[in-house]
Amino acid sequence: MTVTVDEIVVADPTKAWRAAGFSVDDDGSCRVGTVRIRLVGADGRRGILGWSLRDVPAGLLAGDVDGIPTTLSERPAATPATHPNGVTAIDHVVALSPALPRTVATLAALGVKPRRQRDGELGGRPIRQVFFRLGEVIVEVVGSPSAAGDGPASLWGITYVVADIDATTVFFGDRTAPVKDAVQPGRRITTLRHDALGITVRTAMISARR
Template sequence: MHNASDPLSGSGSAVTVDELLVADPADAWVRAGFTVDDGSVCRVGGVAVRLIARDRGTGIVGWSLGGLPHASVDDVDGVPTTAPIGAAATSAHHPNGVVAIDHVVLMSPDLSRTVEALGRIGVEPRRTRDAELGGRPIRQVFFRMGEVIVEVVGSPDATSEGPSTLWGITYTVADVDATASFFGDRTGPVKDAVQPGRRITTLRHHDLGMSVRSAMISARR
């Protein structure tokens, strides 16, 4: 159930994250307890994670967005972008306990530029939070894109050239302690998350041959 006082609750914009393109081998994700269909597609909630081995580098190398206002959109602040083809994903069962994607982190070298780029496709910020990362101040700007939250992270006052990059994924799990037990020493300790009432653990993704930074968080209350 959504909390009406939570600015990130609800469906958000008409634009939705439908697919993430990941330059990882499928067998790495199978080792991590994900179900992979047709040799390359991992269906998590309503999002398809398409695995393309290392043909285009590493990490999340692009996304497909539903509900785009312009069919010609092929880039969102440097992130390769396509319109989805076919029906939305239907979630698979994953032995690691993952049930959905909670949020995707988008690292920005220029927060204002990235927020403006998202605004041009009809996506507006829902919340802003100032924090620290490695002792440096950061600003987090949150957007709701369908069932997925997109967390844009960057410096609050410094800018640089270059594209924004899709940096990592946090998954919602049915039971965070069971998920941590499944991974054993390939995940960090379960601890309280920034989000009140939720708990989180960080996956040691490199140990599994994955290139995407990944965390597992308990469900929203």
């Protein structure tokens, strides 16, 4: 079986996400594609707090994934909700790693093999992106291709697929950056000025695959 993402836990209030055009259930769950995003309020915290995974082989998960708080789930996939901002699914989740080979090895030990990698730059520094597929969701692990430090990996941001990226940018107005061509051929992407909406997760919107 394939390891999949059941839920992502975020330290944001539900009212901020509803104001940003996400449909949020009464229990604080935002169903995006087959994944649940559980909004638990800030309480002095920010960003993505952890996640739950299903179909992890027995005995291979010991409480976290290279420092990312992780629980096991046996729930079925979520039923997708309709969102006024045009979001239809999660395209990928970005994880930051201070020790890229260590994080890659941790995921591989769960039976999640890297699909590809890409070298680039961020702020003038070389980075490497290693991509994994967990069911519907791609996990992009980002770190230095050479240096390795201590500390845990962390979940940093989410990129969503939208039905019509031009309509989504109209919805958000000046709270999005200008749309540009994505790295993926034939797709277009914009980043959301999430802080302006009271959202603490770095957020991007990308057009659907052709």
